[in-house]
Amino acid sequence: MALPRKVASANYMSENRALFACPVCGDEMTVTEDCSVACDNRHSFDIAKQGYVNFMTHAATSMYGKDLFEARKLVIESGLYAPMHTAICDLLKQMNTNVAVLDTGCGEGSHLASIKNKFQEQSDTSFVGVGIDIAKEGIIAAGRHYTDMIWCVGDLAKSPYQQESFNAILNILSPANYTEFKRLLKPNGLVIKVVPQSGYLQELRALFFAESEKESYSNELIVERFKENFLEVEVKRITQTIEINKELVPLLMHMTPMGWHQKSDVAATNLTEITIDLDILIGKM
Template sequence: MSRNDRLLKKAQWLSMHEKMFKCPICGSSMKVQQLASLVCENLHSYDISRQGYVNLLSHRAKTKYDKALFEARKMINSSGFFGPMIEGISNRLIRMQKQELPESGKPLRLLDAGCGEGSHLSAIGHNLREQGHESNVVGVGMDIAKEGVVMAAKTYSDPMWCVADLSQCPFADEQFNYILNILSPSNYSEFRRLLTSDGMLVKVIPGSLYLQELRALFYTGTGKETYSNDGTMELFSRHFERIEFEELQYRVVLDSEQMKQLIHMTPLSWSVSSEVIERMSGGEMEITADFTLLYGWK
């Protein structure tokens, strides 16, 4: 798909769904103008980029998540490391669709808050379409890290991608049936505002054994060898009246190149010396994936 075709497709998508959006600066409604920009009632304007995403930040954002990190994360995603976790979420949403949204004409609106380079949302959307929801899945991915959103827009044409801040989500109230928040920071007040009355938040957090092999090698003798998600789970429980959770644990063998990418993609390595990282990334290793999948309803 050429850049012009991508731009036109995204402009048409935004025209169809412009009521989903609100201006992050003044909160007013928005419309697509000249198939090139989202413009609010007070004339705050946000251009559709040539890659097919919209930058809806109202301020400059500094982040340590750079292009190299997202390239590493994309490679790890393509290796299948997150496959069972993606399958678990997809199966849950498919069951929910069959049980709670039986109307064939009712669209499913899905937001990935903290979408990174887009692999998770794209895979889950694909799985939902495989189950017969092809024309009814409205996917939106947002992240404050522009490099990740640019990569998502270049790689995946189906969802709409936005650079945006969780504290000022550029969406109107009660727009999404499901919000995904996968290994990413949360803003529960915004999530509750954006969910429909029967909507569900899916939050994925690391379990105590997640990447335990890296922790053991990076943090031996520092007291950081172990991790607890108790505080995150307690905070989650304060914001939702109905809660369910699943624990998912498995092990994946990664080759030396995949190990290098895994180390580069995780913030666990940010405070570790290059010498330690170099020693770790020299060969094949079996790595633990350990996730807690939290489901919350308003």
Template sequence: MKKIERAEKLVQNHLNTFRCPICHQDYIKLTGNTLVCAEGHTIDFNRHGYLHFLNTQGTTEYDRLMFLSRRRLLEAGLFKPIIEEVNSLLPTSPQSILDVGTGEGTPLAQLAALRHHQDFYVGFDISKPGITLATQLDIDAFFCVADLRQLPFADQSFDTVLELFSPSDYREFNRVLKENGRLMKVIPNGDYLLELRHLLYGDQDQHYHYDNSKVLKLFKQHYPDAEQIPIRYQFNLPHELVTDMIKMTPMSWGRDVHQPTGDDLENLTSITVDVSLLVAKKSN
């Protein structure tokens, strides 16, 4: 089955999951490649097999090359323990799962490979290059370009909202979560990618250290009963992926970033992954 045919079938089977971002009315039919809402607004599948729900191009600083670097590292297992922990906390029954800021889609694909359930997966991002790459994955999921602040999904559509290292809109998350649905958010801790941070910046630079207290405080304001699960491990970095490690993160974009020497790259053999998995029930 072609990508566009697979995507159209998923949308047709879950039509009530989607709503028009213009008028917020339900989509009522899929005619050919065109999705039509109750007010007559339409949106077409493109040749890559995804829907573009933005009124703009959806471009970001995250380009195709950056996403390819990220994919190579994730396929090598950079976030594997995180995905395994997420999977361990999900029910074994079929779930509808929304992946916020899915990027090129590898974490969602890895989660699907672990579960072997009849789940319904949706991943969205503002980046067209990321979503275009995501549609190339061998996963039975639907991907789209969409706005975090105005999600093109109906109220109470998802059992789980998953968010790895992305911005949040808790009001929208609560809207699209089902009753008793859960939000699972991964945030960096102080030692996340510590070796890379110290390689690229001096100890007086703000990027040399990381403090997640503001992000954590805001999350707990919305979800005071949330569980915080620490996940920390060392990822052995293959030499051929050292350059990808630097390219995959905006950390390398700073004004005062150091240019690593050949010796620096040779010595970068292990990376600290230090994160918190925040798990919360839908708040009212």
């Protein structure tokens, strides 16, 4: 019989316990028999039945809820982001080593799960995937759907990981914390940040934004900040327009917390294709 999810997660976390540091005191952590992750100073965090751990040390509100994460999961599973997953997987394979990868602001975990699957199909080296997000609803969904990964509710500003633990840090369409990224990265590691480019979801924006400044988008400032933080920076642009099913349109509308300024009826749209246009920023220290 398969182990209960919580016990299987506890075993996996225990195998990888060297990655953890207490978010309260910074000490090493172990996984206890009653399925919590704890330090010697009695700071203890329970593993939930869906297999994730909540490491939050303060209350936080999130504008990201269950519906938004369900929509993101279905959109990601539709294959819209497959070229991005392939590009990131290729970067990780080029490291030619066993990798520990942290996805910061991982949401409901589908990007990391896809990247790990691709990697394992194509490489003989091992892949330990860890996802952190401040939004509990995202991590609950990640824990429920994707096993053999470490899912943590936590704030990047107080992350529960040991310094120099990860070969790569992913930061996909999420806020960055460069001080923390540099602390967590192993020597020769990569920070891989994905930001929208001007054509990202342009068909939707044209339909649903009235003539506002949001119709056009520039990532210039974010790219500048990234470049200030790393010695070596490479930028890869991924642009692709794909055909979509009509059912995907309301989901695309739903996957952003900003909500779109609606000037058309979602159900009435005849959108048949959608563009992803992303910059992948690759930084080395």
